[in-house]
Amino acid sequence: MSRAASADIDLNAILHNYRLAKRLAPASCAVAVIKADAYGHGAVAVARALHGDADAFAVACIEEALELREAGITLPILLLEGFFEEDELETIAREQLWCTIHSPHQIEALKRTRLPQPIHVWLKLDSGMHRVGISPPDYQTTYNTLRGLQNVGDVVLMTHLACADELNSPNTDAQIACFDAASAGLEAPASLANSAATLAWPQAHRNWLRPGMMLYGASPFTHPQDHADHLQPAMTLHSRIIAIRDLQAGDSIGYGADYVCKHPSRVATVAMGYGDGYPRQAKSGTPVMVKGRRTGLVGRVSMDMLSIDVTELPDAQVGDTVEFWGKNLSLNEVADYCNTIPYTLVTGISRRVPRRYRASASARPGKVPADPAGVSTGLDPESRIPSIPLA
Numbered sequence: 001m002s003r004a005a006s007a008d009i010d011l012n013a014i015l016h017n018y019r020l021a022k023r024l025a026p027a028s029c030a031v032a033v034i035k036a037d038a039y040g041h042g043a044v045a046v047a048r049a050l051h052g053d054a055d056a057f058a059v060a061c062i063e064e065a066l067e068l069r070e071a072g073i074t075l076p077i078l079l080l081e082g083f084f085e086e087d088e089l090e091t092i093a094r095e096q097l098w099c100t101i102h103s104p105h106q107i108e109a110l111k112r113t114r115l116p117q118p119i120h121v122w123l124k125l126d127s128g129m130h131r132v133g134i135s136p137p138d139y140q141t142t143y144n145t146l147r148g149l150q151n152v153g154d155v156v157l158m159t160h161l162a163c164a165d166e167l168n169s170p171n172t173d174a175q176i177a178c179f180d181a182a183s184a185g186l187e188a189p190a191s192l193a194n195s196a197a198t199l200a201w202p203q204a205h206r207n208w209l210r211p212g213m214m215l216y217g218a219s220p221f222t223h224p225q226d227h228a229d230h231l232q233p234a235m236t237l238h239s240r241i242i243a244i245r246d247l248q249a250g251d252s253i254g255y256g257a258d259y260v261c262k263h264p265s266r267v268a269t270v271a272m273g274y275g276d277g278y279p280r281q282a283k284s285g286t287p288v289m290v291k292g293r294r295t296g297l298v299g300r301v302s303m304d305m306l307s308i309d310v311t312e313l314p315d316a317q318v319g320d321t322v323e324f325w326g327k328n329l330s331l332n333e334v335a336d337y338c339n340t341i342p343y344t345l346v347t348g349i350s351r352r353v354p355r356r357y358r359a360s361a362s363a364r365p366g367k368v369p370a371d372p373a374g375v376s377t378g379l380d381p382e383s384r385i386p387s388i389p390l391a
Helices: 011-024 035-039 043-050 062-070 088-093 104-112 136-147 171-183 195-200 330-336 342-347
Strands: 007-011 028-033 056-059 076-078 098-101 119-125 152-159 192-193 235-247 265-270 285-288 291-300 306-309 321-325 355-358
Touching: 011 028, 011 043, 011 195, 011 355, 028 043, 028 192, 035 062, 043 056, 043 062, 056 062, 062 076, 062 088, 076 192, 088 119, 088 321, 098 104, 098 285, 104 136, 119 136, 119 171, 136 152, 136 171, 152 171, 171 192, 192 195, 321 330, 330 342
Parallel strands: 007 355, 028 056, 056 076, 076 098, 098 119, 119 152, 152 192
Antiparallel strands: 007 235, 235 265, 235 321, 265 306, 285 291, 285 321, 291 306
16 A cells, blocks of 8 residues: 555646636736646646647746657747756757747857757846846847847747735836836737736736746735635645544653643644655644644654644544645645745655646546647647737
8 A cells, every 4th residue: 555645636727727817818828837847736747738728838947848848748838047058059949949038148159059940039127026137228239139140030028027926015017117118119029927917917917928826726925816816726735644642731742842732632643744845844733634624733744744633533533634735725824834935835745745637538647638730749830839929
C-alpha cells in the first residue's frame, strides 16, 4: 500500500478559471502562465487540459518550454525571462518560442546571431517594479531597433505590475500611466495584466492577459473581491490519519516539546510533513479538515508527519482523510496561518506527493492534444501561431 499523501488536481477548475479571465476581458487574448510546473500542478497535464482554449502558454525558462514541446504541446510558449545564453536563440527559433526581451545585452545577442527564422519577442518595460526591463526613456528607441532586426518578427509591448493585488495602492495607475507614455505612438499589441490586474484593473487588460495564480483558484487579494470570489480551487492536498492516541494534561507533542496539552486531548498523527512540502512554519492551530469538519495542527511539523487535535471529533479514526487545503479549506487562509503566500504552498509540494488528475474526458492528462489545425506533432507555424491583435 502506497503512502497516503496526494494532491488531487481538478483540471476542470483550471479550465473554469482560465475562461473566467477571458470573460473579464472578451476582447483580449490570454497567455496561461504555467511556469514552475504550473505552480506545482503539473505543467504538461495543465497544458493538455487548456490546449483547446488557451491562446498561448508562458513559462520562466527554456527548459520548461522544451518539456512542453516534448509532450506534444504545439501552441505558442512565451519565455517570461527570455534567454540567458546566446546559444539558446537557435533553439528558441527552431521551437518557435516567444521570447521576452528586457536587457540591452539580449538585443546585442540578437544582432550577432543568425537564426533560421525570426522570433516573436515581447519587449518588457520597467514601469516601476525595478527588477528587469528597458527604462522608459529608452523604450521607443529599443522598440525601433528590434523592428529593424531580421531576427525579430512580431513585437508585443509588456510590463509587470508590482502592486495590482493592493486595490487601494496608487502604484498600479502610476505604472499604467508610465507604460502608456513610454509606448505612445507604437503600433504594437500590449500586455500589462497579471492575475490581480485581470480580476480588478480593467484599464490594464489591453491585448494580452497573463493569468497565473488565478488559474489555480487562489485569490491574489487578501480580502474578498467580486471576480476572485468566482475562482475554483484546483489543488486539494490531503493525506490520512495513521495513528491516534489519548494524552493527558501536561503531555507534550512533537519535536522540541513546545506544545503541551492543557487538558486531556485526543491527538491524531497524519502522514504529511515538510518533506512533502507542507510548510514547517505552520503553527499550532493552522486549520485542517477531517471528514468535513474543521480542526487544527498541534506541535511542530516534522519531515514526514504532523499532529492534529481530534478531541472534538470522537468518531475520527485511523484511515480517515485529512484535507490541508483545497475544495473545503482556502489556500489563502492556510497561507496566512503560515505567514506566507499561496504561491509558496503549491509550488513547494515535493515530487513524492503524487498528483492525481480529474477532468472531463476531453481534457484527461495523458492524451496528447491535437492543435487547432488537427496536427498533434510537428511545428508548422501556420497551424500553430495565432495572429497577434493590435490595440
